[in-house]
Amino acid sequence: MKNIRNFCIIAHIDHGKSTLADRLLQVTETVSERQQQAQVLDDMDLERERGITIKSHAIQMDYNTNGEDYVLNxxxxxxxVDFSYEVSRSIAACEGALLIVDSTQGIQAQTISNLYLAIEQDLEIIPVLNKIDLPNANPEDVKDQIVDLLGCDRDEILSASGKTGEGVPEILEAIVDRVPAPSGDKKAPLQALIFDSTYNAFRGIITYIRIMNGEIRKGDMVKFLNTDKEYYADEVGVLRLEREPRKILSTGDVGYIILGIKTSTEVKVGETITNKENPCDKAIEGFEEVKPMVFAGVYPIDSEDYEDLRASMEKLKLNDASLTFEPESSLALGFGFRCGFLGLLHMEIIQERLDREFGMNVITTVPNVSYIAHTKKGDVFEMHNPSDMPDPNSLDFIEEPFIRAQIITKSEFVGSLMTLCMSKRGMMTNQQYLTSDRVELTYEMPLGEIVFDFYDKLKSISKGYASFDYFQIGFKAAKLVKLDILLNGEGVDALSTLIHFDNAQSFGRRMCEKLKELIPRQQFDIAIQGAIGAKIISRETVKAVRKDVTAKCYGGDITRKRKLLEKQKKGKKKMKQVGNVEVPQKAFLAVLKLD
Structure with missing residues (x-):
């Protein structure tokens, strides 16, 4: 056990974690030359296309130094920021963390928030300065920032380049020297933490575990402490590039276990596994339950696919524990699910994965956040959906979730970023210069204002240099109204939104204009209206497709033309009573990109 080291790599987006992981695998010869490619661990097509890591990936390496063999997990x-739950789970399975900082960009918001996660779990932090081979690298200044942040000595900071491999052997030496070996008792009853799982069509659910105490052998009977269910350990092993079966896993090991479970709801991340014969007395302190930030309805395009969609979501939840969902129905879209996501990128990735991995084609409704409604009778309840809103006469007030946002940026962009935050109803609580040209702005703002396009605007205003991180701080009362969209007087529940009173008028007008472009013309006029309660605040009309019925009347009496027009008018009126308006999929998506 003294030769095992468990560590994770944490950093802000694009600071070179996956590239550095590639070099570590190359130096320890875990990956052969034939298997070597960029982002070895990112095995999802989506991750490669976008150049981002979506899932945390575990792999075991062998390393020899001073004549001793070490196992590095x-x-x-x-x-x-949308995948920070993955980070918190990875940290729970480790004793040390490599904190990677880009030497051209310096410390950014996510660097700080991931660092705090690691410090809370009492991990040994090894600071690494990456990308030192770039001509615009500024290692001395960034080292000062790291010393300020961590309070470590300058000599403790390692310099490396994920691209060229420079400094990688020193990182491996530092991991062996500085990261503590796992503590635990081999003789104690088995106690293992599930930190991830994945679904395999042939083997059932493959569970990734970190063993805290005791050991597990192939063929053991194990049980889950929280659900009290018992299973037979069909196969245990370690995670190399492929899964490698072993006879035994003992304290400190990170590996996988196949229990032949087919129903995806039985495995929960954070669950404790123990031995049936000799169980441990208490569960491991798992991680806190995930709190979804953004809610949206996900509906199958064909209502017959509802059960398939449920099965796909359950399999996806195994692999992404931060997804939450519950069934709901909508008048416009039929049966579907109300899903909770950690942010808009998370929502986009889930939608893409449903399509690629399970072939599910889905419609997503307008995302919103959860609100708390207080009625005049004193009742309090949560609203995840605008249709849950009580009658305006019985409503006392609504509270909306607020966040504390930290933005780290170059000083030249401070003015325009302040304007952006103020337009989103943000209030500045702090402004701090980290160096002469880097500023940290702290804002308190409503979560509902940032879920749409805040992040994109932040990046474009700051030319990509600002970084953003947030956490929820509670609820505050706000003047919110429900904006309904009516088509020919019929409400479309999937397009209704809860919005702040000051923005309702302009948003309603923009929404009607956008829908006018997207809804195809019919044989009758379509009135598109934005309404708050009984009050109409905006209107657009999609004109009917008309045939020129008077074309055959050349000259002659005007009454002949009028007779034909009246006949057409009656026909249109009759058609309007029986006709229904199809809202295209594009309309639901366009509402998200309104600006």
């Missing part, structure tokens, strides 16, 4: 984690 590496977990590469995502950097995007």
């Amino acid at each position: 590496l977990i590469d984690t995502p950097g995007h």
Whole structure:
């Protein structure tokens, strides 16, 4: 056990975690030349296309130094704020962390928030300065920032380049020297933590575990502490580039276990596995339940696919524990699910994965956040959907979730970023200069304002230099109204939104204009209206497709023309009573990109 080291790699987006992980695998010869490619651990097509890590990936390396063999278990984690739950789970399975900082960009918001996660779990932090081979690298200044942040000595900071491989052997030496060996008792009853799982069509659910105490052998009977269910350990092993079966896994090991479970709801991340014969007395302190930030309805395009969609979502939840969903129905879209996501990127990735991995074609409704409604009778309840809103006469007030946002940027962009935050109803609580040209802005703002396009605007205003991180701080009362969209007087529940009173008028007008472009013309006029309660605040009309019925009347009496027009008018009126308006899929998506 003294020769095992478990560590993860944490950093902000694009600071070179996956590239550095590639070099570590290359130097330890875990990956052969034939298997070597960029982002070895990112095995999803989506991750390669976008150049981001979505899932944390575990892999085991062998390393020999001073005549001793060491086993290094590496977990590469995502950097995007939407996948921070992956990071917190990876950290729970480790004793040490490599904190990677880009020497051209310096410390950014996600660097700080991931660092705090690691410090809370009492991990040994090894700071690494990456990308030192770039001509615009500024290692001395960035080292000062790291010393300020961590309070470590300058000599403790390692310099490396993931691209050229410079400094990688020193990182491996530092991991062996500085990261503590796992603590635990081999003789104690088995106690293992599930930190991830994945679904395999042939083997059932493959569960990734970190063993805290005791050991597990192939063929053991194990049980889950929280659900009290018992299983037969069909196969245990370690995670190399492929899964490698072993006879036994003992304390400190990170590996996988196949229990032949077919129903995806039985495995929960954070669950404790123990031995049936000799169980441990208490569960491991798992991680906190995930709190979804953004809610949206996901509906199958064909209502017959509802059960398939449920099965796909359950399999996806195994692999992404931060997804939450519950069934709901909509008048416009039929049966579907109300899903909770950690952010808009998370929502986009889930939609893409449903399409690629399970062939599910889905419609996603307008995303929103959860609100708390207080009625005049004193009842309090949560609203995840605008249709849950009580009658305006019985409503007392609504509270919306607020976040504390930290933005780190170059000082030249401060003015325009302040304007952006103020337009999103943000209030500045702090402004701090980290160096002469880097500023940290702290804002308190409503979560509902940032879920749409805040991040994109932040990046474009700051030319990609600003970084953004946020966490929820509670609920505050707000003047919110429900904006309904009516087509020929019929409400479309999937397009209704909860919005702040000050923005309702302009948003309603823009929405009607956009829908006018997207809804195809019919044989009758379509009235598109934005309404708050009974009050109409905006209107557009999609004109009917008309045939020129008077074309055959050349000259002659005007009454002949009028007779034909009246006849057409009656026909249109009759058609309007029986006709229904199809809202195209594009309309649901366009509402998200309104600006």
